[in-house]
Amino acid sequence: MNKFISALAAGLIFGVGLVLSGMVDPNKVVGFLDVAGNWGPSLMFVLGGAVVTTTIAYRFIFAKGKPMFGSDFHLPTIIKVDQKLLFGAAIFGIGWGLIGYCPGPAVASLGFRPEGPLIVVVSILAGLLLYKVVERSS
Amino acid sequence: MENFTPYASSAGGVLIGISASLLMFLNGRVAGISGIVAGLFTNPAMIEKAWRFAFITGLILGGLAYASFNPVEIMPRENMSTAILIVGGLLVGFGTAMGGGCTSGHGVCGMSRFSLRSILATFTFLLSGIITVYLVQHVIGGAS
Numbered sequence: 001m002n003k004f005i006s007a008l009a010a011g012l013i014f015g016v017g018l019v020l021s022g023m024v025d026p027n028k029v030v031g032f033l034d035v036a037g038n039w040g041p042s043l044m045f046v047l048g049g050a051v052v053t054t055t056i057a058y059r060f061i062f063a064k065g066k067p068m069f070g071s072d073f074h075l076p077t078i079i080k081v082d083q084k085l086l087f088g089a090a091i092f093g094i095g096w097g098l099i100g101y102c103p104g105p106a107v108a109s110l111g112f113r114p115e116g117p118l119i120v121v122v123s124i125l126a127g128l129l130l131y132k133v134v135e136r137s138s
Numbered sequence: 139m140e141n142f143t144p145y146a147s148s149a150g151g152v153l154i155g156i157s158a159s160l161l162m163f164l165n166g167r168v169a170g171i172s173g174i175v176a177g178l179f180t181n182p183a184m185i186e187k188a189w190r191f192a193f194i195t196g197l198i199l200g201g202l203a204y205a206s207f208n209p210v211e212i213m214p215r216e217n218m219s220t221a222i223l224i225v226g227g228l229l230v231g232f233g234t235a236m237g238g239g240c241t242s243g244h245g246v247c248g249m250s251r252f253s254l255r256s257i258l259a260t261f262t263f264l265l266s267g268i269i270t271v272y273l274v275q276h277v278i279g280g281a282s
């Protein structure tokens with residue numbers, strides 16, 4: 001139950017952050033990626049604010065040795081940089097640049113502005129599952 | 139430089155950072171949206187589904203709550219057909235599953251613990267996003 005409530009609380013804060021930051025506006029996302037056009041740096045401040053905050057907090061959190069509710073930190077165990085990582089990131093970037101939505105903002109938009117984001121979220125889910133099928137069969 | 143919002147964007151970024159920190163501090167989990175969503179469907183354990191479901195519910199309610207008090211104006215994008223939204227969404231889903239993360243998992247959480255994989259992934263998706271926007275806006279689109 002604790003884990004459920006803490007995840008709900010973290011999700012709420014994340015959702016507010018995404019809307020406040022402007023990440024839910026695909027015009028802003030594309031504006032940030034449009035370095036040769038009408039470039040808008042706002043998203044650099046989002047990433048900057050998030051990374052600086054998390055970097056500082058993580059130092060203290062990891063120093064504790066374990067999370068409040070649970071025995072271990074669940075961190076990715078793969079450390080090798082492989083083709084899958086880079087090709088996957090490149091494919092994600094193409095989709096991101098095309099529509100201006102990454103997964104978080106698309107989901108966070110569902111409650112107040114669902115028209116475009118709903119199509120995007122369903123397609124993201126389809127893409128996710130498609131990869132799982134491809135991965136299993138290879 | 140229209141629509142430049144350094145304060146709101148920084149504040150929103152800090153909130154995202156606080157959320158990511160809370161989820162690690164309390165539950166020991168990475169706040170990567172693509173991974174959380176993927177696990178909701180692919181992880182068979184009920185306890186795993188439960189916290190993921192709670193986080194996603196919070197994400198939607200948080201966005202809704204903020205937007206209810208501060209109306210969000212978003213201009214519709216030109217030439218955004220349903221077909222393009224579907225293709226883009228498929229690429230985002232496939233790519234994040236293959237690359238093991240998105241803007242939040244690699245860009246925020248991974249970079250914040252200096253993971254080489256996340257740093258390289260972030261630079262890669264930023265670069266391919268920039269190239270895509272360049273091609274769409276300035277080569278194919280032709281307009282400004």
